[in-house]
Amino acid sequence: MRRTLVTLTVSTLLAPWAAISAETLYVAGPGGSFQKTFEEKVIPGFEARSGAKVVYVPGSSSDTVAKLMAQKGRQDLSFIAIDSGPMARAVEQDLCAPLPTVPALDDLYPNARIPGGRAVGYGFYATGLGYNKAVFAKNGWAAPTSWNDLGDPKFKGKISIGPISGYGVEALVMVARANGGSEKNIEPGFQVMAKKVAPNVLDWEPSQATLSQRFQSGEAALVVWSNARVQLVVDQGAPVAFVYPKEGAREGLMTACVVNGAPQPKLAQQFLADILSPATQVTLAKYSGYGPTNAKVKLDPDVARTVVYGSDRVNALVPIDWSVINKQLPEWTKRWNREVER
Known part of the structure; x- marks a missing residue:
């Protein structure tokens, strides 16, 4: 599809600074x-x-x-x-x-x-997995490599993901993609999130500041987050790292x-x-x-x-179709509240 831009004259766009x-x-x-x-x-x-x-x-x-x-x-x-x-x-x-x-x-x-x-x-930016290297080393865990690692029982109570209004919807879509689905076929995502991932989740944290604190302390050892957010925690001296999952980062x-x-x-x-x-x-x-x-x-x-x-x-990076997601998000949110974030 052709993308049409409105053309402004140079004199209009580059109006003298004094005028504004x-x-x-x-x-x-x-x-x-x-x-x-x-x-x-x-x-x-x-x-x-x-x-x-x-x-x-x-x-x-x-x-x-x-x-x-x-x-x-x-x-x-x-x-x-x-x-x-x-x-x-x-x-x-x-x-x-x-x-x-x-x-x-x-x-x-x-x-x-x-x-x-x-x-x-x-x-x-990329949405993928962040992990606390100190906690992983203490438990003898290998670094995460896949979106499906969120469903590994050994991480019970050590995972933090945002709600459906935030990073939760990205996790849902990427987990669906890692299991044969997509934003156009979200069923695999709900199945894995509800049955395997949700039991491992410490909290569905909406606050970036609170998540940062829990991630630094190791209370949340594995998170769904952006590379930019993880890097800010790295810059504060915490032993954390970002992973691009093998199925791709959003x-x-x-x-x-x-x-x-x-x-x-x-x-x-x-x-x-x-x-x-x-x-x-x-x-x-x-x-x-x-x-x-x-x-x-x-x-x-x-x-x-x-x-x-x-x-x-x-x-x-793996692009996702927000026009598809936004149309379905109200229904997804109702289902998420019933089956995932209970």
Whole structure:
């Protein structure tokens, strides 16, 4: 399917900074370490160049989309930076404006382009398995290699997975894929999750901060998490590591769009161009653990080894179809609550 972009004139897109300098841009995105990176490493440079003020509004990706839907036609947010699943809903609900003509768009990996020409990926990550090496060594356990390791009885009470509204849905789909199913045939996923994985689960933890603490301490020795999240725990000195399962790690993509009906569309377009620029992509890789979607970005080896970087690693990730998942998620959630997270 052809992806159509609305073409803006160069003079419109690259409007003089002075013309937008009195504006305040409201940007919504994840909280925690990601918010810290944006507020300390990304936003100050943008403010200095533009003379504008940027206010960061933290919240979960799902909550951000819900807010946009509730305020449709009277938005106060101009720009959102959220995960690809909720972004698919935002695009379907006409909450994102057509992409402007930003030069960096031509430099993106193909799988960083969102169908419909209204959103774009700015950071890759992988969802796989994280394990506490100290706990595994103490018990004489080999490092995990498969999504099906989540169902190994020896890990009873030592596994933490997010709820169906978070990493749980990714675990469900990837377990289904590891057992002959997919998001289009989720039955194998529910069978394994309910009968084998759920009995091993310590908790279905929605808080990333709480999960981080349990992972560091070893209370949760095996987790379903992203490489970026695991790397943050590694950077704190904990004996943990990330594993790309043999069946593949889920392709994670942090995405962005200019809000449809945004109060400051030109400023939001400039912000989009900024986060796709090589300089900002390097910053996000270094401080947030997200691999660059701009194929022209060059990373230092010490940073490159910690993120999804380069065509080989990017192409090895397993994409999932969020349009299929989002349509079925309400029913999956009811079944999850009955059979899995009881």
